[in-house]
Amino acid sequence: MLSSEEIETYKANGFLLLPSILDAADIRRLMAAIDELLEYADRVADKQRIADYEPAEVGQKVPRRIFNPFEQHAAFREIATDQRIIDRVASLIGKNIGLQHSKLNMKAAKIGKAVEWHQDLTYFPHTNDDLVGVLIYLDEANLENGCLRVVPGQHGRYFDHTLPDGSFAGMITEDMSPASVGEPIPMEGGAGTVVMLHPLAPHYSAANISAKPRRLLIFEYRAADAFPIFNGEQVLHVESVTHHLCGEPAKFARFGGPAPAIWRPQGLPRSLFELQASSRKQLSQSAN
Numbered sequence: 001m002l003s004s005e006e007i008e009t010y011k012a013n014g015f016l017l018l019p020s021i022l023d024a025a026d027i028r029r030l031m032a033a034i035d036e037l038l039e040y041a042d043r044v045a046d047k048q049r050i051a052d053y054e055p056a057e058v059g060q061k062v063p064r065r066i067f068n069p070f071e072q073h074a075a076f077r078e079i080a081t082d083q084r085i086i087d088r089v090a091s092l093i094g095k096n097i098g099l100q101h102s103k104l105n106m107k108a109a110k111i112g113k114a115v116e117w118h119q120d121l122t123y124f125p126h127t128n129d130d131l132v133g134v135l136i137y138l139d140e141a142n143l144e145n146g147c148l149r150v151v152p153g154q155h156g157r158y159f160d161h162t163l164p165d166g167s168f169a170g171m172i173t174e175d176m177s178p179a180s181v182g183e184p185i186p187m188e189g190g191a192g193t194v195v196m197l198h199p200l201a202p203h204y205s206a207a208n209i210s211a212k213p214r215r216l217l218i219f220e221y222r223a224a225d226a227f228p229i230f231n232g233e234q235v236l237h238v239e240s241v242t243h244h245l246c247g248e249p250a251k252f253a254r255f256g257g258p259a260p261a262i263w264r265p266q267g268l269p270r271s272l273f274e275l276q277a278s279s280r281k282q283l284s285q286s287a288n
Contacts, residue, residue: 014150015185037050104218106216108213127226133197134197135217139191150202152182200257230262230263
């Protein structure tokens with residue numbers, strides 16, 4: 001369980017940095033699972049079902065994300081349901097908990113790209129904002145290898161994520177300078193560190209300019225009575241890999257939190273990386 005002081009810190013800042021939640025044995029099991037999945041992906045034709053890779057111009061096959069690790073390997077399911085994690089999640093969103101999605105981001109040494117400012121809940125608006133991201137460091141994360149950075153106290157509203165044509169940019173398109181929103185805090189920590197992140201906390205990460213990788217396992221949990229608002233193909237795709245984990249399933253949706261903007265994508269979603277790259281290009285063209 002989180003202490004009352006930790007809960008108040010999360011409520012005030014929109015995040016909580018918790019060092020040394022997982023131990024070295026946990027990290028070894030998760031790293032072994034990553035190796036197994038990537039080796040398997042190398043042997044199958046539909047490797048894109050398992051992992052996403054850096055664009056061709058990198059010149060080599062470099063994985064940047066494993067999709068839905070909870071679905072892909074028992075080691076990830078064990079950690080997602082571990083009481084060290086679940087008890088802390090329950091402290092923030094209650095004891096009736098579901099898993100909304102999972103992913104594993106990998107910033108390869110000298111290759112891993114920056115991820116632009118964004119708020120997670122803009123990708124999957126819900127009836128309330130009682131969701132929490134649990135970000136588990138599998139490597140040391142620091143400024144050189146592109147650690148997460150979060151602006152404290154800015155999780156009370158939705159920032160603009162739209163392009164000039166009104167489409168979803170997948171990134172914040174309003175001013176995010178420190179003069180406007182405050183100074184971002186780098187979430188540095190060793191392997192086994194956990195960050196608990198409010199779904200509206202604006203965050204980004206810089207490119208990995210170091211000689212070491214930075215791997216980050218992410219589980220997005222939600223209160224059982226938080227439901228997706230828009231029921232399009234993209235939502236149905238994500239909902240197919242959600243799971244009720246503990247407590248009682250909800251019979252009714254609960255409405256609360258800031259009113260979200262609803263974007264209506266056509267077809268299945270592009271990855272965050274592709275969407276942000278496309279948006280950067282469009283914004284650059286419109287500025288010229």
